[in-house]
Amino acid sequence: MPADRIVECVPNFSEGRDPEVVKAIAAEVSGAGCKILDLSSDESHNRTVLTFAGTPERVEEAAFRAAKKALELIDMEKHSGEHPRIGATDVIPFVPISGVTMDDCVAMANRVGARIGNELGVPVYLYGKAATRPDRVRLPDIRRGEYEGLKAAIREDPDRRPDYGPAALHPRGGATAVGARPPLIAYNINLDTDDVKAARAIARMIRESSGGLPHVQAKGVYIESLKLAQVTMNLLDYKATPLSMVFRKVEEAALARGISIHSSEIIGLIPLDALLDVAIDRLKAGSFSKRQILDLININEE
Amino acid sequence: MPADRIVECVPNFSEGRDPEVVKAIAAEVSGAGCKILDLSSDESHNRTVLTFAGTPERVEEAAFRAAKKALELIDMEKHSGEHPRIGATDVIPFVPISGVTMDDCVAMANRVGARIGNELGVPVYLYGKAATRPDRVRLPDIRRGEYEGLKAAIREDPDRRPDYGPAALHPRGGATAVGARPPLIAYNINLDTDDVKAARAIARMIRESSGGLPHVQAKGVYIESLKLAQVTMNLLDYKATPLSMVFRKVEEAALARGISIHSSEIIGLIPLDALLDVAIDRLKAGSFSKRQILDLININEE
Numbered sequence: 001m002p003a004d005r006i007v008e009c010v011p012n013f014s015e016g017r018d019p020e021v022v023k024a025i026a027a028e029v030s031g032a033g034c035k036i037l038d039l040s041s042d043e044s045h046n047r048t049v050l051t052f053a054g055t056p057e058r059v060e061e062a063a064f065r066a067a068k069k070a071l072e073l074i075d076m077e078k079h080s081g082e083h084p085r086i087g088a089t090d091v092i093p094f095v096p097i098s099g100v101t102m103d104d105c106v107a108m109a110n111r112v113g114a115r116i117g118n119e120l121g122v123p124v125y126l127y128g129k130a131a132t133r134p135d136r137v138r139l140p141d142i143r144r145g146e147y148e149g150l151k152a153a154i155r156e157d158p159d160r161r162p163d164y165g166p167a168a169l170h171p172r173g174g175a176t177a178v179g180a181r182p183p184l185i186a187y188n189i190n191l192d193t194d195d196v197k198a199a200r201a202i203a204r205m206i207r208e209s210s211g212g213l214p215h216v217q218a219k220g221v222y223i224e225s226l227k228l229a230q231v232t233m234n235l236l237d238y239k240a241t242p243l244s245m246v247f248r249k250v251e252e253a254a255l256a257r258g259i260s261i262h263s264s265e266i267i268g269l270i271p272l273d274a275l276l277d278v279a280i281d282r283l284k285a286g287s288f289s290k291r292q293i294l295d296l297i298n299i300n301e302e
Numbered sequence: 303m304p305a306d307r308i309v310e311c312v313p314n315f316s317e318g319r320d321p322e323v324v325k326a327i328a329a330e331v332s333g334a335g336c337k338i339l340d341l342s343s344d345e346s347h348n349r350t351v352l353t354f355a356g357t358p359e360r361v362e363e364a365a366f367r368a369a370k371k372a373l374e375l376i377d378m379e380k381h382s383g384e385h386p387r388i389g390a391t392d393v394i395p396f397v398p399i400s401g402v403t404m405d406d407c408v409a410m411a412n413r414v415g416a417r418i419g420n421e422l423g424v425p426v427y428l429y430g431k432a433a434t435r436p437d438r439v440r441l442p443d444i445r446r447g448e449y450e451g452l453k454a455a456i457r458e459d460p461d462r463r464p465d466y467g468p469a470a471l472h473p474r475g476g477a478t479a480v481g482a483r484p485p486l487i488a489y490n491i492n493l494d495t496d497d498v499k500a501a502r503a504i505a506r507m508i509r510e511s512s513g514g515l516p517h518v519q520a521k522g523v524y525i526e527s528l529k530l531a532q533v534t535m536n537l538l539d540y541k542a543t544p545l546s547m548v549f550r551k552v553e554e555a556a557l558a559r560g561i562s563i564h565s566s567e568i569i570g571l572i573p574l575d576a577l578l579d580v581a582i583d584r585l586k587a588g589s590f591s592k593r594q595i596l597d598l599i600n601i602n603e604e
Contacts, residue, residue, distance in 0.1 A: 053599055098597045263586045272597040279580035284565045295400045295574040297355055
């Protein structure tokens with residue numbers, strides 16, 4: 001079973017209101033032999049997040065075809081929405097899942113970026129692990145000024161020159177950020193209390209922006225359906241800051257306030273490694289190797 | 303990736319001293335397209351345990367061919383060793399790993415048992431989950447009297463009639479137990495103490511034979527290389543008695559004695575489900591589904 005090489009791709013498109021446009025873009029991805037895992041459109045953001053997976057070759061082709069279709073169907077001159085954006089295909093991240101490295105995904109970002117730049121005439125900024133300069137690692141830095149502001153900046157400011165394609169926005173498609181990043185884990189911990197202030201205090205303790213754990217975003221919220229306070233999180237790099245560590249820190253911070261953990265929930269998809277880490281950490285079984293997992297034995301390999 | 307159907311098979315042969323015989327038997331398994339995961343011969347037991355895996359069809363064929371080869375090369379009239387046994391191929395368990403049910407493995411045991419009985423003339427007792435009567439579930443019951451004692455009993459005692467094949471031992475090969483069982487987990491917990499008495503007391507608390515957890519075998523030992531006391535265990539049915547529960551019980555019993563857990567180790571192979579249970583239990587993430595694991599997505603399925 002582990003013979004498959006799998007890359008995930010989560011492109012964001014600047015259209016969240018017209019289902020026909022979204023359907024046409026998704027059809028390109030399926031047509032290229034990839035499996036669609038999730039498709040979420042948001043009307044107020046006027047934006048669609050498409051999650052798909054496949055072999056590296058197919059994902060690369062699917063990402064290019066989807067960007068080409070978005071360029072045909074979306075006109076940035078007419079686009080408005082709450083979410084910051086620079087182009088019809090706003091961002092394309094490649095995410096290593098199985099049998100591929102981050103470097104493989106950086107190489108994919110470069111190849112797809114070059115095609116989008118050269119064949120479609122859309123300027124491309126490499127970001128995340130594929131970034132060519134420190135001020136292009138984070139998307140907010142690349143999106144500064146957004147589509148409207150980038151029109152002049154890309155021509156005038158040498159620091160805004162794209163990595164691929166022309167130094168001018170495409171007249172309808174704008175620009176696209178293409179990159180590589182680890183899988184993101186959306187994870188919520190429900191506290192055994194309705195005190196949202198406690199959840200907010202714990203969130204402040206653990207999130208990176210307040211000096212907490214690296215690569216962790218967190219906030220405290222109240223969940224009406226559960227009548228419980230929740231620490232809702234994004235783990236942006238589970239290898240650098242493991243799920244087991246995040247859980248333990250939240251548990252400790254809660255216990256220090258006399259609050260226990262009610263439950264937790266993993267939203268959407270999670271890499272197997274992230275869960276295995278939790279099990280190994282719990283069992284203190286540091287000598288364990290993934291090769292010991294019966295189900296993952298490749299019975300076809302010699 | 304989860305498209306593969308995998309069965310594990312762990313036959314035991316009554317030969318642990320002649321490597322040529324063992325090699326010839328193992329060659330039958332490889333020849334039938336299965337992957338050998340482990341091969342352990344014990345001289346004092348004069349016995350070999352072969353662990354292999356493959357698709358159900360290949361495992362079935364490999365198990366039969368291995369039994370046939372063992373019948374050619376092993377003569378029970380000349381066999382002696384410490385471990386109780388009834389035949390050249392003493393026991394063949396089929397173990398569901400991935401994409402197959404226990405019922406599938408029971409059906410395999412029946413088909414292979416019928417072939418060994420009819421084509422090789424070796425009487426077969428179905429055991430474990432494949433047992434046809436309560437007094438054949440456990441191997442010690444089937445092995446009562448061993449090869450030597452079974453010679454007369456199989457003819458004279460209606461309760462010892464085999465499920466397949468003749469009601470007489472094969473003159474060289476004896477009889478074979480064929481069955482289905484869950485994967486066995488060999489698991490050791492090292493206590494942060496050199497007090498072997500504490501390990502023995504904890505083992506007594508948790509093992510089934512002393513009234514503890516069902517399907518758990520345990521004893522307390524001293525590990526010279528670590529200078530630590532250890533609770534060494536076999537978990538015979540991890541779905542009935544989960545690894546997370548075993549760990550927690552040992553941890554509680556140790557803490558009650560003021561002893562903490564130093565580390566633990568999984569020996570050999572373990573099903574993925576058993577580890578996921580530990581992670582889910584730790585995170586209190588009861589709503590989690592295996593379908594959320596990115597690596598296990600079948601990218602080829604429609």
